[in-house]
Amino acid sequence: MSKVLIKGGRVINPLNRVDDIRDVLIENGRIKKVDKGISVSADKVINADNLIVCPGLIDIHVHLREPGREDEETVETGTRAAVKGGFTTVACMPNTEPVADSAAVIEYIKEKARSNALARVLPIGALTKELKGEELSPMNELIEAGVIAFSNDGESVMDAEVMRRALEYSKMFDVPVIVHAEDKQLSVNGQINEGLYSTVLGLKGIPAAAEEVIIARDLILAKMTGAKIHFAHVSTRGSVELIRRAKEEGINVTCEVTPHHLTLTDAMIESYDSNYKVNPPLRSEIDVLALREGLKNGTIDAIASDHAPHALHEKEREFQFAPFGVIGLETTLPLVLTELVEARELSLLSLVEKLTINPAKILGLDLGTLSEGSAADITIIDNKAKVKVDINNFQSKSKNSPFHGWVLNGKVSCLIANGKVVVEDGNSIIPCKEGV
Amino acid sequence: MELKSKDLLGIKELSKEEIALILDQTKSFKEISTRTIKKVPALRGRTIINLFLEPSTRTRTSFELAAKRLSADVVNISGTTSAVAKGESLKDTAKTLEAMNADLVIIRHSASGAPHFLAKLLRCGVVNAGDGTHEHPTQALLDLFTINEKFNRLEGVKVAIIGDIAHSRVARSNILALNKMGASVILVGPPTLIPPEIEEMGCEISYDLDSVLPEADVVYALRIQLERQKESLFPSLREYTTLFGMNKRRAELLRKDSLIMHPGPMNRGIEITAEVADLPQSVVTNQVENGVAVRMALLYLLIGGGEVV
Numbered sequence: 001m002s003k004v005l006i007k008g009g010r011v012i013n014p015l016n017r018v019d020d021i022r023d024v025l026i027e028n029g030r031i032k033k034v035d036k037g038i039s040v041s042a043d044k045v046i047n048a049d050n051l052i053v054c055p056g057l058i059d060i061h062v063h064l065r066e067p068g069r070e071d072e073e074t075v076e077t078g079t080r081a082a083v084k085g086g087f088t089t090v091a092c093m094p095n096t097e098p099v100a101d102s103a104a105v106i107e108y109i110k111e112k113a114r115s116n117a118l119a120r121v122l123p124i125g126a127l128t129k130e131l132k133g134e135e136l137s138p139m140n141e142l143i144e145a146g147v148i149a150f151s152n153d154g155e156s157v158m159d160a161e162v163m164r165r166a167l168e169y170s171k172m173f174d175v176p177v178i179v180h181a182e183d184k185q186l187s188v189n190g191q192i193n194e195g196l197y198s199t200v201l202g203l204k205g206i207p208a209a210a211e212e213v214i215i216a217r218d219l220i221l222a223k224m225t226g227a228k229i230h231f232a233h234v235s236t237r238g239s240v241e242l243i244r245r246a247k248e249e250g251i252n253v254t255c256e257v258t259p260h261h262l263t264l265t266d267a268m269i270e271s272y273d274s275n276y277k278v279n280p281p282l283r284s285e286i287d288v289l290a291l292r293e294g295l296k297n298g299t300i301d302a303i304a305s306d307h308a309p310h311a312l313h314e315k316e317r318e319f320q321f322a323p324f325g326v327i328g329l330e331t332t333l334p335l336v337l338t339e340l341v342e343a344r345e346l347s348l349l350s351l352v353e354k355l356t357i358n359p360a361k362i363l364g365l366d367l368g369t370l371s372e373g374s375a376a377d378i379t380i381i382d383n384k385a386k387v388k389v390d391i392n393n394f395q396s397k398s399k400n401s402p403f404h405g406w407v408l409n410g411k412v413s414c415l416i417a418n419g420k421v422v423v424e425d426g427n428s429i430i431p432c433k434e435g436v
Numbered sequence: 437m438e439l440k441s442k443d444l445l446g447i448k449e450l451s452k453e454e455i456a457l458i459l460d461q462t463k464s465f466k467e468i469s470t471r472t473i474k475k476v477p478a479l480r481g482r483t484i485i486n487l488f489l490e491p492s493t494r495t496r497t498s499f500e501l502a503a504k505r506l507s508a509d510v511v512n513i514s515g516t517t518s519a520v521a522k523g524e525s526l527k528d529t530a531k532t533l534e535a536m537n538a539d540l541v542i543i544r545h546s547a548s549g550a551p552h553f554l555a556k557l558l559r560c561g562v563v564n565a566g567d568g569t570h571e572h573p574t575q576a577l578l579d580l581f582t583i584n585e586k587f588n589r590l591e592g593v594k595v596a597i598i599g600d601i602a603h604s605r606v607a608r609s610n611i612l613a614l615n616k617m618g619a620s621v622i623l624v625g626p627p628t629l630i631p632p633e634i635e636e637m638g639c640e641i642s643y644d645l646d647s648v649l650p651e652a653d654v655v656y657a658l659r660i661q662l663e664r665q666k667e668s669l670f671p672s673l674r675e676y677t678t679l680f681g682m683n684k685r686r687a688e689l690l691r692k693d694s695l696i697m698h699p700g701p702m703n704r705g706i707e708i709t710a711e712v713a714d715l716p717q718s719v720v721t722n723q724v725e726n727g728v729a730v731r732m733a734l735l736y737l738l739i740g741g742g743e744v745v
Contacts, residue, residue, distance in 0.1 A: 196633035200448075202548035202570030202605060205632065272549030316527055318547035320568070 002043050003027050004421070009048025009380060013055065013370040014353035024053060026376040029419025034370050044421070048380055051413055054352045055368050056088025056377030058359040060149075061178075061232055061256060061304035062329065064090070064121070067108055068097025073309040073397050075109065076116035080395040080429060081307070081329040083118045083422045086412040088377035089367055090119055090307075090329075094126040095153045101126035101137040106145035118422050118429065120377075122148045122363070127166050127177060133157040136166055143173045148363050149230070151178035154279060154324075156214055158184050163218065167227035176230040176254070176362060181214035181239070182206075182280065191320050193266040193281040201269060203319065206281050208236040215239050219246045222253060230362055231255040233306050235280040237290035244299040254362045256302040257291050259335040260326055264288075264402060274315050274322035275402040278306075292345055295354065302359045303351075305332045309398030327396050331403045337383055337410035348383075380414040382426070387411050395429070439737050442561040445551050446571035447612040455580065455616060461733035462581050462726070468505055469728055478740050479508035485533055488544040488565070489515040494700055494724065495565050495574070499542050502731035506740075508539075526550060530557045539739045543567070548605075561738050569603050575699055576609035578730040580617060582723050583654055586695055591618035596648045597639075598624045598680055599658035599707055602631040602669075606699045607658060611637050624648050625680060628669040645680055649689035656697045657682050657707045673706055682708045687715060695719050 004026040011022035011034060023038040024031065059082065065073040073081075075092075082090050092109065094100035100109065106123050113121035125147035126137045133155060142150070150170055156179075157163045170177050187210040192198050194205025215231060219242060222229040234240060234255050246253050260278060265285050269276045276282060294300040308325025315322050333355070340346040360368030367377060389406045391399040415423035423429055437457050441449060450458075468476055484503045488496045496512065503510040520529055526545075533541055540561045543551050548568030555562040566572040584590050595614055601607045601623050611634075614621050621639040623630055630641055642648050649655065660676060670676050677683075682696065690696075696708075696718040704710045713720065 194632055196636050199631040199634050200608070200637060202568050202608060204569075272552045313525070316525075318526060318545070318553055319549045320547045 003040065004044045004046065004416070004419070005038060005040060005042035006046045006048050006053055006378065006380065009051050009053035011053045011370065012349055012352045014349055014357045015369040015371060017349065019349050024370060024378065026378075026416065026419055029376050031370055031372055031374050031376050033372060046380065046414055050382075050384070052348070052381040052383055054379055054381065055356040055370050056379050056415065056417060057086045057333065057355045058089040058365070058368055059087045059305050059307070059329065059332070060091045060302060060359045060363060062090045062092050062307040063095065063309065063325070064092040064109075065309055066096065066112055067105065071397070072311050074116070075112040075121055077395060077397045078307070078309075078329070079117040079119040079121060081327070083415050083417060083429060084395045084412065085330040086333045086379040086381065086415060087329060088119050088379065088415065088417040089122060089365070091122040091124050091148060091363060093151060093153045094124050095131060095155070099126050099130050100124070101129050101131070101142070103141045103145035106142060106147055110146055119417055122365075124149045124151050124178060126150070127152040128157060128162065131155040133159055133162055136169055139169060139173060143175070147175070148365070149175045149178050151232070152180065154180050154182075156180055156182040156184055160217060160221070164221050164225065167221055167225040167229065171225065171227050174228070175364065176228040178230045178232050179214070179218050180232050181211045181218065183210045183213045186210035186213060190281070191277065192269055193283045195266060195284055197266040197269060201272070208238055208283065208287070211236055211280055212238040212242060215242050219243070219251055219253060223249070223251045226252065228252050233258045233261060233280055233304070234291070234300065235261045235283050235287060237287050240290050240294040240299055244294070247299065254301045255299070256304040257295065257300045258304060258306045259328055259332045260402065262288060262291055262295075263335055263339050268402070272319045273402070274317065274319050275326060275400055277319060277322055277324055278326055279324035292340070295340070295346060301354065302362060303332065303336055303354045304359070305329050309396055310400045312399060315400045325400065327394070327398050327401050330394050330396060331389055331401060331408070333381070333412065334387055334408035334410040335403065338408045341383070342409055376416055376419040378416040379412060381410060382413045383410045385409065385411040442738070443551070443555045444563045444573055444734060444738065445555060446564060447573045447576050447609045447616070448571070450573070450616070452616045455577070455613065458577055458730065458733050458737060459581050459584060461737060462729045465732040465736070466726065466729035468732070469725070474505050475507060476505065477507045478736055479503065479506040482508040482539045482739055483537065484508045484510050484540045484542065484735065485538045486510060486512045486542050487529070487533070488513065489520055490544050490546045490566070491515070492544050492566070494727070495544060498724070498727040499565060499731050501728050502735055505728070506732055506735060508735065526553060527557060530554050534558050534560065540735065563734070563738070566605055568605065570605050571609045572605040573609050574727070574731055574734060575606050576613040577734070578723055578727040579610055579656070579697065580613055581726045581730055582697065582719055583619075583695065585722070585726070586719065587653065590614070593619040593653045594622070594651055595619055595654040595656055596622045596624055596652040597656045597658065598645060598682070600629045600660050600664060601625055601634065601658070602629045603661070603664070604658050608637070610656065611639050622648055622652070626670055629664070645686065646689060649686055650691070652690065652694055654695045654697060655682060655690065659699065659701065659703060660707050677706055681706060682712045684709065684711055687712045687717070690717070697723060700724065
């Protein structure tokens with residue numbers, strides 16, 4: 001009978017629109033009670049005066065690189081980065097080596113999670129075999145092994161017939177198909193957003209149309225099949241507009257945006273620093289404004305990091321030879337707190353919603369809330385603390401972040417994952433032998 | 437006056453005054469190449485590395501001659517014979533060159549931005565001899581010198597650049613350079629070879645070559661590469677030549693004192709016919725000759741003593 005009492009924090013629970021000073025009592029790994037002035041003798045009392053207490057954050061788009069590229073990240077280091085950044089749950093993409101297209105690979109990831117993970121790890125299964133976009137993956141086998149969604153990740157399915165059948169077949173399992181929308185022919189050899197900067201820098205452009213063409217196609221296919229579709233990392237004004245109209249029409253669609261697409265533009269690539277090389281590429285100011293507007297008006301449901309670790313020697317290269325991707329688990333929360341909440345573009349309640357209950361709903365998870373009886377996943381945030389981002393202090397094995405040196409507001413003060421205190425006093429991560 | 441940077445990465449980084457300084461210095465160096473003994477001791481004891489990781493004859497030779505005429509020691513490294521062919525990274529190549537105490541590294545590379553990457557790693561200077569589809573600053577400088585030599589001004593000169601702008605580092609450097617010096621630029625080619633938003637770099641666009649020619653002081657034809665046809669950028673070389681090739685009929689639309697230029701190597705019969713290439717208005721060989729002088733001036737300003745010869 002272990003009891004933890006969190007006292008005096010500003011509790012934000014988007015599910016029931018609570019934003020008020022409350023105490024939270026945890027008993028046996030579950031939330032027992034959320035109320036004003038709870039007085040009970042607890043085994044541990046956490047003073048949350050002047051701090052924000054919210055459901056544990058959920059990142060539905062990360063790459064943990066295990067199995068295959070353990071030099072870049074592992075389930076252990078990736079989840080260490082997650083809890084440091086405030087995330088109690090991460091959903092990991094299937095582009096591992098081998099690809100997560102069989103129960104064996106899913107079992108392997110889950111076994112690593114059981115023994116080493118500090119956060120919940122929810123594997124996403126491959127939509128097609130080896131992510132080739134040709135044949136359907138064994139979806140039932142993957143569901144039974146525990147995947148919570150299907151995705152072809154960066155390997156956009158170019159064959160519309162395969163995509164149609166994949167969406168149709170997935171309906172049996174009531175999980176979303178997560179789409180990285182990229183027409184591989186329109187984006188061929190592309191390096192950065194197509195526009196003035198691709199012209200000036202002499203780097204092959206990836207037009208906004210490469211994303212929008214696939215979003216339009218897949219919205220039509222989602223409407224036709226009635227499948228649940230979720231678009232990963234939307235990056236253009238046109239994408240937001242297509243999804244807004246589809247939602248109005250009643251199509252079963254959700255989408256996410258990354259912190260880097262909300263805060264950076266292609267103008268920053270002038271130095272040819274490959275830490276700005278991501279896919280989809282950083283777009284223009286107009287797109288950034290449209291993404292922020294989409295978050296505000298609810299077109300964009302969630303914020304996800306697309307945490308993509310890469311080895312230093314692979315990133316430290318000529319721009320066009322470097323791989324796409326940036327890491328984000330340890331910078332997402334302070335970035336959006338600073339750039340959206342401090343800048344008064346989004347309320348704290350809306351922001352927390354897009355990092356907790358909305359991602360939970362997208363994946364059909366019973367998480368992301370502080371409701372009584374739910375799992376005790378709680379993130380306590382000091383949103384006033386100023387932090388200078390330093391890649392050398394990351395828990396992640398990789399350092400490919402464009403935010404090195406940025407001064408941001410917001411720090412995770414304490415994190416409880418499944419009832420266990422995993423982060424305390426800001427920095428110290430408690431080793432957690434048996435996993436979460 | 438001196439150049440502000442240890443590197444020449446692109447025209448973008450140069451001021452109008454720096455360009456004028458290089459062109460001015462070029463005048464005094466051009467004469468050296470016409471002497472019987474074509475050598476001065478200005479860079480004696482300096483080591484220059486020609487790191488050419490993409491095939492090149494004229495630019496590499498031009499830099500090599502420029503360095504040798506200033507008495508520098510030159511080492512040529514090419515993509516096929518270097519450790520790069522064995523998979524060495526550009527970072528390690530750079531560190532190796534630095535350890536050998538080179539004074540200047542001249543780099544030609546297929547990747548845009550490679551010289552910028554190198555310049556951040558090296559204490560010694562870096563000169564961009566053409567990077568991907570980004571910039572080719574010394575080509576633009578020699579073109580400016582050639583135009584100025586004929587017209588005795590750059591201000592107000594109208595230059596039409598014709599062809600594959602999208603894949604041309606020569607076009608980008610020339611647009612930047614001509615704008616800085618007060619000349620105007622019009623680009624002519626099919627829409628598939630004109631990259632997006634390039635007007636913002638300071639130029640106009642036309643798809644109709646015949647209407648542009650009577651107004652142009654300079655017609656600058658770019659090399660067209662056959663493989664672009666396979667990328668669906670135009671249907672055939674024949675159609676390209678019909679629409680954008682400089683032929684006799686088109687040359688007659690030009691004013692008598694207008695210049696015809698080409699960065700080489702020319703595809704005779706494609707972007708320019710043999711008879712046009714050999715017209716008196718064609719200054720293609722002057723460009724090559726001036727290339728050596730411009731590069732001498734540049735090397736001297738970057739790693740010379742500083743006092744004007």
